[in-house]
Amino acid sequence: MARDASTNRALLPEDVMANALSFLSLPDGWHAAMVCKAYRACWQRRCRGMLRLMRNIVNIGPPVTQPGLPALCAPGSITATPGGGVIIVNHGIYAHWVTAGTLETYSSEGNYLASRGNLGTPRALALRGDGTAWVIWNGPESELVCVTLGASEVSEPILTIDFWNLHEAGHEDYGFLPVDLVRAGDRLLVLCCERNRRHQQQAGPGAGFLRLFGRVLVLDNQTGAHLSSFGTSAAGYVPDVGYDKLHAPSSLAVQDQYCFIADTHNHHVKVFDWRTGTLVRVFGRYKHQEPVVDPFDPYWRVIGYHHACRGSGSGEFNEPYGIAVRDGKLYVSEMEGRRIQVFRLPDDMRGPSDLELLQYVRPRPGGPPSPFPAGIERLCVDDDGQLWCIVRHGTYKVHMFRPCV
Numbered sequence: 001m002a003r004d005a006s007t008n009r010a011l012l013p014e015d016v017m018a019n020a021l022s023f024l025s026l027p028d029g030w031h032a033a034m035v036c037k038a039y040r041a042c043w044q045r046r047c048r049g050m051l052r053l054m055r056n057i058v059n060i061g062p063p064v065t066q067p068g069l070p071a072l073c074a075p076g077s078i079t080a081t082p083g084g085g086v087i088i089v090n091h092g093i094y095a096h097w098v099t100a101g102t103l104e105t106y107s108s109e110g111n112y113l114a115s116r117g118n119l120g121t122p123r124a125l126a127l128r129g130d131g132t133a134w135v136i137w138n139g140p141e142s143e144l145v146c147v148t149l150g151a152s153e154v155s156e157p158i159l160t161i162d163f164w165n166l167h168e169a170g171h172e173d174y175g176f177l178p179v180d181l182v183r184a185g186d187r188l189l190v191l192c193c194e195r196n197r198r199h200q201q202q203a204g205p206g207a208g209f210l211r212l213f214g215r216v217l218v219l220d221n222q223t224g225a226h227l228s229s230f231g232t233s234a235a236g237y238v239p240d241v242g243y244d245k246l247h248a249p250s251s252l253a254v255q256d257q258y259c260f261i262a263d264t265h266n267h268h269v270k271v272f273d274w275r276t277g278t279l280v281r282v283f284g285r286y287k288h289q290e291p292v293v294d295p296f297d298p299y300w301r302v303i304g305y306h307h308a309c310r311g312s313g314s315g316e317f318n319e320p321y322g323i324a325v326r327d328g329k330l331y332v333s334e335m336e337g338r339r340i341q342v343f344r345l346p347d348d349m350r351g352p353s354d355l356e357l358l359q360y361v362r363p364r365p366g367g368p369p370s371p372f373p374a375g376i377e378r379l380c381v382d383d384d385g386q387l388w389c390i391v392r393h394g395t396y397k398v399h400m401f402r403p404c405v
Helices: 005-021 026-033 037-047 163-168 197-203
Strands: 051-057 075-080 086-090 102-106 112-116 122-127 132-138 142-148 159-162 176-184 187-195 211-220 226-230 251-255 258-263 268-273 278-283 320-326 329-334 339-344 356-361 375-381 387-393 395-403
Touching: 075 375, 075 387, 075 395, 086 122, 132 176, 142 163, 142 176, 159 163, 163 176, 176 211, 176 251, 187 251, 211 258, 258 320, 268 320, 320 387, 329 375, 339 375
Parallel strands: 075 122, 122 176, 251 320, 320 375
Antiparallel strands: 051 395, 075 086, 086 102, 102 112, 122 132, 132 142, 142 159, 176 187, 187 211, 211 226, 251 258, 258 268, 268 278, 320 329, 329 339, 339 356, 375 387, 387 395
């Protein structure tokens, strides 16, 4: 059907130009926007709401007071605080010694505010909303403790859940190492990874544990009482959805009744209904392949099917590590993929609709050359919609991204 001249004039500057500019990365697009006024206006519309790097925090914590001593660090996780800003969980400062971990508070502008000590070796934090917090301690014995957050330090534990002793007493669910946690209303969800005792017995007492299969514990947020658990069930396969086994999961996030888990070694994001413990969706590349079962430990150890699911395309993952959900958007960082994917979630999590990719975010590692490859670890989105992520490239940094307006 023929179009009149006015229709052509409406299409060219808006649709064609926007489509051409949409293939450019943010840095390249800024150069293209300088060509003319029409390009600049189109690029501004294209970038509205997209994330761009605002701060690169190299030294986490208070300023260095002694020459030659680093201010950081080994940040383990980031937690958003009410009203804006974050708390960075720093589980140790490494030089020629190791000191206790700290909680470092930053404003929404990325400015250092305060530091809290007296923490041992913290790994992750979940605020309870009343001035207290649940903290994972990973030392010689894995513990989940509830502490009061003071101005400069935390209190002695108000409540303590000793995973090691509970497992020795016969509670199977506590035979896992806690790696991440999140509050869901009056419940606390704790993501755990299996302690591989057989590996330790074969390799010797100093070998530690391999962290392989995972499970989520549902605890009472007030008392810490164990209520239920899900993930890595005996059945394993959920018809029309996929396998619910978690292989070395790294982090989790919650929106309403849905729990999103970065299933790292399966290269998937798995969604459970945490109230019922059922698997709802599996996002990522799926390639049907019968799992290979370890004959020495068939219940827990399923190996061999996860590598086929590694991918680099849109909606595919290469070792997803950090995960966050806010305002209908899903943020997933990839350790080996070295990128963050931002998606719009489907309206119906149980329906056929898939994730809609909104943006790739690729933090620049920077810093001196390192034998260790760059990796993107935990992340969070604060109350201002800013994305914070931990970047590892020999040393650790924290990047803060802000939506364009």
